[in-house]
Amino acid sequence: MTLLYSEVEEELRAAVRGLLADRCPPAAVLRRIESEPDGRGSASPVYDLDLWKTLAGEIGVAGLLIPEEHGGAGASASEVAVVLEELGRAVAPVPFLTSSVMATLALLPTGDALLGELAEGRRTAALAVSFAASPYRPGRGASVRLDGGRLSGSVTGVAGADVADVLLVPVDGDLYEVTGGGVVVAPSLDLTRPVATVTFEAAQARRVGACDLAEVLLSSAGLLASEQLGVAEWCLDTTLAHVKERHQFARPIGSFQAVKHRLADLWLDVVRARAAARSAVADGSAVSVAVAQAWNAAVAVHAAEEALQLHGGIGMTWEHPVHLYLKRAKSTEIALGTPGDHREALASLVDVPGPE
Amino acid sequence: MTLLYSEVEEELRAAVRGLLADRCPPAAVLRRIESEPDGRGSASPVYDLDLWKTLAGEIGVAGLLIPEEHGGAGASASEVAVVLEELGRAVAPVPFLTSSVMATLALLPTGDALLGELAEGRRTAALAVSFAASPYRPGRGASVRLDGGRLSGSVTGVAGADVADVLLVPVDGDLYEVTGGGVVVAPSLDLTRPVATVTFEAAQARRVGACDLAEVLLSSAGLLASEQLGVAEWCLDTTLAHVKERHQFARPIGSFQAVKHRLADLWLDVVRARAAARSAVADGSAVSVAVAQAWNAAVAVHAAEEALQLHGGIGMTWEHPVHLYLKRAKSTEIALGTPGDHREALASLVDVPGPE
Amino acid sequence: MNEPEIKERVAAFLGEHDPAGDRLEFLRARFDAGLAWVWFPEGLGGLGASRELQQVVDRELAHTxxxxxxxxxxxxxMAAPTILAFGTEEQRRRFLRPLWTGEEIWCQLFSEPGAGSDLATLATRAVRDGDEWVVDGQKVWTSGAHHSRWGILVARTDPDVPKHRGLTYFVCDMHAPGVEVRPLRQITxxxxxxxxxxTGVRLPDDLRLGAVGDGWRVAQTTLMNERVAIGGAASVRRGGGMLGAVLDTWREQPELRTHDLHQRLLALWVEAEVTRLSGARLREQLVAGHPGPEGSGMKLSFARLNQALSGLDVEMRRDLGYDDWAFRRSETVDFYGRGPGYRYLRAKGNSIEGGTSEILRNIISERVLxxxxxxxxxKDVPWKDLPR
Amino acid sequence: MNEPEIKERVAAFLGEHDPAGDRLEFLRARFDAGLAWVWFPEGLGGLGASRELQQVVDRELAHTxxxxxxxxxxxxxMAAPTILAFGTEEQRRRFLRPLWTGEEIWCQLFSEPGAGSDLATLATRAVRDGDEWVVDGQKVWTSGAHHSRWGILVARTDPDVPKHRGLTYFVCDMHAPGVEVRPLRQITxxxxxxxxxxTGVRLPDDLRLGAVGDGWRVAQTTLMNERVAIGGAASVRRGGGMLGAVLDTWREQPELRTHDLHQRLLALWVEAEVTRLSGARLREQLVAGHPGPEGSGMKLSFARLNQALSGLDVEMRRDLGYDDWAFRRSETVDFYGRGPGYRYLRAKGNSIEGGTSEILRNIISERVLxxxxxxxxxKDVPWKDLPR
Known part of the structure; x- marks a missing residue:
């Protein structure tokens, strides 16, 4: 077990970062948001499907977690994590986390043929689970039941459903594939990964196999810590660049000691978030995941909040991308368990019991 | 109800402050500590009984809470609080809080003649209750029982017992006066107000009257918030003086922005501690007391910790008085309920219920 | 003038003017009767009375x-006290009456993209041309500019002297050619x-307020009044304000509660309460005529509290949604009419607008401590030579 | 030299020297065999080998x-690397062997009451008198001075130049007349x-290390080695260190638990764990030959954690007592052999000793960020004209 990045991972990072720098700079993401400012409607124009095609097909990120026999790369969580760091850094509007991580993790134990289609990026899936669910409470927000081979009920707060061709629905320990679910995107705090309410009314469903949803959400939460790391890194780097450039009182504001000390502390938080993210994918244990989520979710929010504050007025404007990161960070604080949920889980995992 | 200081209170403050500046500067307190550095033994030379005589007799602080018919001044909690602020500012080693506040509050409802002796400062009392007890758990640390009119058992962590002529022991809702208790002072974190273990072995006891111990501890806790305010104020003022004086890098260290911002934040904490302390004595309600303790205990500790840090190495030395304040602050964080205890009490007092 | 006298005046005024009649006419009459702001001079909407008496007037006229x-x-x-302090008699007579009645709305043209905390470094130029000034530059964070008749404007008239010395204060005609107002979308x-x-806005010299080069001093009057307004420690009830919004949900939806949230909420409850008590104490001091320095801290405290509470609110509700992203103008901050996401985002501005928390800490540490x-x-560098 | 070769050397050395014999003799022989610090030059306790090989030697000689x-x-x-870098051949031969064997103990005479974070402003004067220097001044925070044979000393030899330029580095003879050592009692x-x-301490010029006026540069070598030592990210097990002390009590005494403490303890558990992981990652980087800048942050993190945990510990135990106030010398920091009060007080020094947390944040912000x-x-002011 190592906490460092391998050479292969660094190469993968360089490829993804290069592509995103070219195709998905913050200004481009802002333009996509502008294209439908109120976020209403059933399709989300925010997703950049051309970019996703290149990422999935040319760089091959869609099949990273999928074994070679199913047409994937058979890579480790550690490589997936590096991709998530870069996608977080760019708040890139692509369905990697939702399709290539969450849906794929649910499918993997079944060995279903759909894996091959996902690996090639030909189809995109979403796990019909609330993004606000957690490994400790996987059913939050869901009320789907099986009745005569058909699914009825709804799931709120589903991420990636609006961009998915296939919905994978976990019900009572089994996973079902549904193609005809009603997906209604609601205005979402995270502009770059909106959530939707998914409704089934006696929808036809194919049983794909067994599904340990808590386990899927635990692995997803561990990987989400790397996306949060990427968000925090962008916030830190962008703020550093800003305070070196921005002058007030005839000095760069980054020369003021109070600003310097806050950024030193933030850097230290990010350094530790990197170690936590690496640890979560290196061993994938419940403890490592809970630690990484408890720490990184909060660091991402704090980094985005500091970024906004240290940008001053410009940080409050729609035209500066910092708000995209704040909204992403705050949303992922809730996603797959809040920091408090993960700390609570640690209480029993590492024997720090509560009162009574 | 006012949160301001009255003119009478300001005059009282000036008298106490003047006397303490003259007779009890920090250097003098340090010398008293030195006189028996290990803090062992049954008598505590740390107490300045000459100073106490002047405070009690000439300024008349001992009888402030005692009605005029019992020889006291019949003053309000608000005046007592001002005295506590000044005594906290000086970490003055006198038994005001323990005798003139805690023991006196217990005696008041009984109208016992002992009140007259306390008012004149001729005798000093201590309430044989652990300083770590709280209004919410008044019996903590005590195991005294009544058997055939005699008391047996012990109380740990009693403040002021080593300087008291009379011990007042609450047992099962009644208050007893005992003159022959075994008082053993243990080395204490607070050098200027050591705690003792008090032991009774079939000690003769006089029943003084009924005692609502929780109520006594609640009022005491409310007043302790003013002592904590005084501690925090000294720490802030002394640190301000230090950072204006101390030069490093050819500048006063108080001109460095990170230091300035921390002190501005600390000042704001102290401003709010003042309002909280005033509120606790203005209405004396359970809510106001819990708020004042929850806030001020933490502010006093934080102020002392910041004072130590901003004094640098000198703050770590025995010869600088800042450690006396840190030890006092940390001890009063535990005394009469921790901030956490008081916040927990607020949950039901102000209807912010916990989970389940 | 004392309370009975002023009550008499109000009674006399009400005898002559029917509150049920035309609103504008009534307001104009109130101004002319000196009952607009009694501490202003006579003839300018006031009676030269003490400021406290205004409360009496407001009470008496509450139902008009x-x-x-x-x-x-x-x-x-902001504009009115500055015009009163620095305006010519003519300017006072021209501007104050329609300002008070609301016939003319005002906005503030101070901040610039390059001059926020360091306002004195502002770059908008005003160049004299005969009896006129030609103004070029860009201002930002101007609320109400789109329906304003006038703006209070600080511009640089001399770039060759240190930054504080080359500024002049103007009243900007918002209807003048070259004034373009664009809404600025926020993160909410x-x-x-x-x-x-x-762009090439021409202002006659009689729209200048105060002497040429004296703009910084004039602006100080405006800004002092701004801080008073923002830090004005509005009375909040215990458990109210942003805390109240969180507590309502907390009490109504017990299924949202966790020990983590509970402990944090209790700590914030305490912080909100001691902050409220400080505000109450500050108001008592003001009433007693001994304003303390505590006021400087109120805005700082409320910004922190609003941000912490609104952040907790979003987390507690586990709400990934947002009420409405529509791009539209809003005239006021509607904290409680909007959703938790809006409150969370909008509260971020509390530590930036009207003096950042960093600047407030500087001010407290220097002026109070x-x-x-x-x-x-x-300090002594000509503005044009400053690094930027 | 490679691993098998060095193992061979050790084996040969052990063939000649009996570890069961006289301790000092064995250590001297080990030094002379170049097995003291293998990366030092031959003849000075080393073999001019790579530093990593020392681990091999230490393993092989673990039972000696x-x-x-x-x-x-x-x-x-601190002294050894500095002597190696700046000492004359004679000084290296004189000092390094007894330093390594422990026959001569060293202390550090850098900090002064008036020169802490700003070490370069130090005021201890050294005035040349023929072949000697006469030293007057006061040093502080000198551990081990009372049993030291030598001290590494920085003194001011030229007050007329800017502060960094007028310093010279000496080896101070702690037995010389005029050297007085007094224990400094701490808050514990x-x-x-x-x-x-x-006071009038006379040091021969051959105790000077480096050139006259070059003391700052020499001292940097010493200080860099100090930081490596303090920030050295000692391996801690999960849930160990200061956290372990708290957890033991927590588990053994359930009656002490409250929800408030529980939530705070869980948060500190997480912070301790991510800090531990950072240390582990840092060590991996060092092994891989890519030391990252993360090291600068470790001391800062541990200071904060130690302080927060020890403060929680005292509060959790509701312990108003203290184990022992006796004034005595202690050679080491005995965190776990002492009571919670001691740990709380002693941990306060963690953010001051060896570079305050404020200075570390300056360093991180400038050198890393x-x-x-x-x-x-x-910068350019003669030392004697500096405000103080």
Whole structure:
């Protein structure tokens, strides 16, 4: 077990970062948001499907977690994590986390043929689970039941459903594939990964196999810590660049000691978030995941909040991308368990019991 | 109800402050500590009984809470609080809080003649209750029982017992006066107000009257918030003086922005501690007391910790008085309920219920 | 003038003017009767009375037509005291009456993209041309610019002297050619503020307020009044304000509660309460005529509290949604009419607008605590030579 | 030299020297065999080998007499590398062997009451008198001074130039007349450190290390080695260190638990764990030959954690007592052998000793993050004219 990045991972990072720098700079993401400012409607124009095609097909990120026999790369969580760091850094509007991580993790134990289609990026899936669910409470927000081979009920707060061709629905320990679910995107705090309410009314469903949803959400939460790391890194780097450039009182504001000390502390938080993210994918244990989520979710929010504050007025404007990161960070604080949920889980995992 | 200081209170403050500046500067307190550095033994030379005589007799602080018919001044909690602020500012080693506040509050409802002796400062009392007890758990640390009119058992962590002529022991809702208790002072974190273990072995006891111990501890806790305010104020003022004086890098260290911002934040904490302390004595309600303790205990500790840090190495030395304040602050964080205890009490007092 | 006398005046005024009649006419009459702001001089809407007496007047006239404090806020709170202090007699007579009645709305043209905390470094130029000034530059964070008749404007008239010395204060005619107002969208989706572009705007010299080069001193009067307004420690009830919004949900939805949230909420409850008590104590001091320095801290405290509470609120509700991203103008901050996401985002501005928390900490540490200033590098340098 | 070769050397050495014999003799022989610190030059206790090979030697000699790292720490960690870098051949031969074997203990005479974070402003004077220097001044925070044979000393030899330029580095003879060592009592009651008063202390010029006026540069070598030692990210097990002390009590005494403490403890558990993981990652980087800048943050993190945890510990136990206030010398920091009160007080020093947390944040922000320095007011001013 190592906490460092391998050479292969660094190469993968360089490829993804290069592509995103070219195709998905913050200004481009802002333009996509502008294209439908109120976020209403059933399709989300925010997703950049051309970019996703290149990422999935040319760089091959869609099949990273999928074994070679199913047409994937058979890579480790550690490589997936590096991709998530870069996608977080760019708040890139692509369905990697939702399709290539969450849906794929649910499918993997079944060995279903759909894996091959996902690996090639030909189809995109979403796990019909609330993004606000957690490994400790996987059913939050869901009320789907099986009745005569058909699914009825709804799931709120589903991420990636609006961009998915296939919905994978976990019900009572089994996973079902549904193609005809009603997906209604609601205005979402995270502009770059909106959530939707998914409704089934006696929808036809194919049983794909067994599904340990808590386990899927635990692995997803561990990987989400790397996306949060990427968000925090962008916030830190962008703020550093800003305070070196921005002058007030005839000095760069980054020369003021109070600003310097806050950024030193933030850097230290990010350094530790990197170690936590690496640890979560290196061993994938419940403890490592809970630690990484408890720490990184909060660091991402704090980094985005500091970024906004240290940008001053410009940080409050729609035209500066910092708000995209704040909204992403705050949303992922809730996603797959809040920091408090993960700390609570640690209480029993590492024997720090509560009162009574 | 006012949160301001009255003119009478300001005059009282000036008298106490003047006397303490003259007779009890920090250097003098340090010398008293030195006189028996290990803090062992049954008598505590740390107490300045000459100073106490002047405070009690000439300024008349001992009888402030005692009605005029019992020889006291019949003053309000608000005046007592001002005295506590000044005594906290000086970490003055006198038994005001323990005798003139805690023991006196217990005696008041009984109208016992002992009140007259306390008012004149001729005798000093201590309430044989652990300083770590709280209004919410008044019996903590005590195991005294009544058997055939005699008391047996012990109380740990009693403040002021080593300087008291009379011990007042609450047992099962009644208050007893005992003159022959075994008082053993243990080395204490607070050098200027050591705690003792008090032991009774079939000690003769006089029943003084009924005692609502929780109520006594609640009022005491409310007043302790003013002592904590005084501690925090000294720490802030002394640190301000230090950072204006101390030069490093050819500048006063108080001109460095990170230091300035921390002190501005600390000042704001102290401003709010003042309002909280005033509120606790203005209405004396359970809510106001819990708020004042929850806030001020933490502010006093934080102020002392910041004072130590901003004094640098000198703050770590025995010869600088800042450690006396840190030890006092940390001890009063535990005394009469921790901030956490008081916040927990607020949950039901102000209807912010916990989970389940 | 004392309370009975002023009550008599109000009674006499009400005898002559029917509050049920035309609103504007009534307001104009109230101004002319000196009952607009009694501490202003006679003839300018006041009676030269003490400021406290205004409360008496307001009470007596509570059930008559009122001015609209929201949209008139900048005019009333900032422009008016500055015009009173620095305006010529003619300017006072021209501007104060329609300002008070609300016939003319005012906005503030101070901040610039390059001059926020360091306002004195502003770059908008005003160049004299005969009896006129030609103004070029860009202002930002201008609320109400789109329906303002006038703006209070600070511009640079001499770039060759140190930054504080080359400024002049003007009243900007918002209807003049070359004034362009654009809404500025915020992270909440809406636009409370504007950017104002000034391109060759010609202002007659009689719109200048105070002497040429004296703009910084004039602006101080405006800003002091702004801080009073923002830090004004509005009375909040225990458990109210942003805390109240969280507590309502907490009590109504027990299934949202966790020990983590509970402990944090209790700590914030305490912080909100001691902050509220400080505000109450501050108001008592003001009433007693001994304003303390505590006021400087109130805005700082409320910004922190609003941010912490609104952040907790979003987390507690586990709400990934947002009520409405529509891009539209809003005149006021509607904390409680909007969703938790809006409150969370909007509260971020509380530590930036009207003096950042960083600047407030500087001010407290220097003016209240007497800590020494940092070494200044811009004191004696001509503005044009400053690094930027 | 490679691993098999060095193992061979050790084997040969052990063939000649009996570890069961006289300890000192064995250590001297080990030094002479170049197995003391293999990366030092031959003849000076080393073999000019790579530093990593030392681990091989240490493993092979694990069951032989060892030097005592505690009291020798300053000699080994700070004096030795400096002597190696700046000493004359004669000085190296004179000092390094007894330093390593522990026959001569060293202390550090850098900090002064008036020169802590700003070490370069130190005021201890050294005035040349023929072949000698006469030293007057006061040093502080000198651990081990009372049993030291030598001290590494920085003194001011030229007050007329800017502060960094007028310093010279000496080896101070702690037995020389005029050297007075007084224990310095700390807030914990004990004295880990000393004050050292230097009054007319005469040091021959051959105790000078490096050129006259070059003392700052020499001192940098010493200080860099100090930081490596302090920030050295000692391996801690999960849930260990200061956290472990708290957890033991937590598990053994369930009656102490409250929800408030529980939530705070869980948060600190997480912080301790991510800090531990950072340390582990840092060590991996070092092994891989890519030391990252993360090391600068470790001391800062541990200081904060130690302080928060020890403060929680006292509060959790509701312990108003203290184990022992006796004034006595202590050679090491005995965190776990003492009570919670001691740990709380002693941990306060963690953010001061060896570079305050404030200075560390300056260093991180400038050297790691590349943020600009603050304006300097002491750069070109002669030391004697500096404000103090």
């Amino acid at each position: 037509p009122q001015i609209t404090s929201g949209v008139q806020g900048i005019g009333l709170g 989706g809406e636009a409370e503020f504007n950017e104002v572009f000034l 007497g800590l020494p200033a940092e070494p200044r590098v811009d | 007499p060892q030097i005592t790292s505690g009291v020798q720490g300053i000699g080994l960690g 009651g004990e004295a880990e450190f000393n004050e050292v008063f230097l 590349g943020l600009p320095a603050e304006p300097r007011v002491d």
